[in-house]
Amino acid sequence: MKITEIESNWFELPVKIKIGAMPKFKITGTLLKLKTDEGIEGVAAGHFVNSDEACAIFIRRWKKLILKRDPYDIEAITQDLINYTYRILIGNPIGISLVNCALWDIIGKSLGKPVHQLIGTYQRKVKAYASMPYWMKPDETVKMTKTALDERNFKAIKIRLGQGLDKDKAVIKALTDNFSPSELEVMVDVNSGYDLKTNLKLARILESHDHFKWLEEPVFSDEIDNLAELRSLVDISIAGGENNFGIHEFQTLLQKGAYDIIQPDATRSGGISIVKKIASLAEANGKLCIPHVFGTGLVQAANLQVIGSLSNCPYFEYGFYPDFILFSKDGSYELDTDGYIKIPDDPGLSFNLDEDEISKFLK
Known part of the structure; x- marks a missing residue:
């Protein structure tokens, strides 16, 4: 061939x-x-x-x-x-x-065969978290969270902060007032929106609640010394890596102690082959590898296949945005009652592209 x-x-x-x-x-x-x-x-x-x-x-x-x-x-x-x-x-x-x-x-x-079987299946399902696409006001955050939990069976979400600590505090309060830690896990992403000092303040706020699992991309990905310093000063896990490429960059991040959780993306960091290698580097260093996922259904599909082969990946980032962006004939992935997604078993990336839909937006 x-x-x-x-x-x-x-x-x-x-x-x-x-x-x-x-x-x-x-x-x-x-x-x-x-x-x-x-x-x-x-x-x-x-x-x-x-x-x-x-x-x-x-x-x-x-x-x-x-x-x-x-x-x-x-x-x-x-x-x-x-x-x-x-x-x-x-x-x-x-x-x-x-x-x-x-x-x-x-x-x-x-x-x-599905790709996860070709690279070595570890898990047949994975817990999904609803990744909110942008910063939202407190009431909107609560509304979307209720939708994610009640209508889609999510047990975890990721919120976008980084628009100022006062605004962040209001969103955090709205979530912690309306949901208990037993019913909702929360990941936080500031998309490199703060400096070291502000991130330290935010981390302390998050650590005062049991809901929050990690603080993601606190500063720009090339600020390795600042990442390592922040990580040394806080208890909440520091996550990142979506803006890094290849095994050499991730090796440096791990050696420098930049992250507790690394987040390569199969559609950004070198492909499925490279993410598999990066995950092995993380495993050897006692770190989690939870791929970053943000994009169309094909982005989800590629990362979900590699996640099926990872022993150090307990979560799948599920973009919580309109279905038309997925370009899938099969629609959205369904969650079971415990908030897990089944790793698809169709051949290849297990994705059925809607050619008619995506053709409307091609340039």
Whole structure:
């Protein structure tokens, strides 16, 4: 089997969001299809960023590294992309990640097996937390949380803070007044919106309640010394890594003691193959690896497959936003009464792309 065609495009949705310190931005994404001479097609889509048009172009220019190659040579192809388009030429990490995910999709489909079985299944289901897409006022936060718990069976959520400590305190109070720790676990993400001093104050507030499990991306991911210092001063777990790429960056984060929980993303950090390696690094250092997930249903699918193979991943980040963003013919994943999602067992990434729906947004 050989790869015969690369089809990469980008899409833009009629939705704007504001997260942490970032300005409000439109939701976009990259869609990749790798086609083979046996009629098997591998599909992957990227995380929402502002460089998806460039990412689609990058991938098209990698023809010499991808075309006419056997998808089963996935490790060689991935390493060639890393070595010759990233480590030397400062290339596109999302593009590399999508190629790896699409190759796994091809391999799984050709064998009639889900990817998690091909890389070694550890768990058949995982606890999901409802990841809120943006900062919300206290009453809106409570309303969406009740919806997540009552209508979807979630037992855990992630909220976005970072718009000022006074606003944060109001959201925290609303949640802790309305929900007990036994009925709701809460993860907190400030998306690098605060400095070290402010994060320390926020951590102390969170630590005064039993609801809160971790503080995510407190400062920018390259502030390794600040991350390590914050972690040394607080009891709440510090999480992050969504903005890091490859095993070498994550090795440095672990060696420097930056995080208690690392969060690579299969569609950002190098692909399924690389996240699997990163998780092993974390395991060897006694750390959890809970992949970051933010994007379309294909982003969810790729990360859910690798999570099925991880022994140090107790949670799945489930984006709690409108279903039309998923582009799935099968709709949203269903949770059981305990708040768990079953790891899908269909071949490849176990995702049924709605071609008609996504075509409306392709550029």
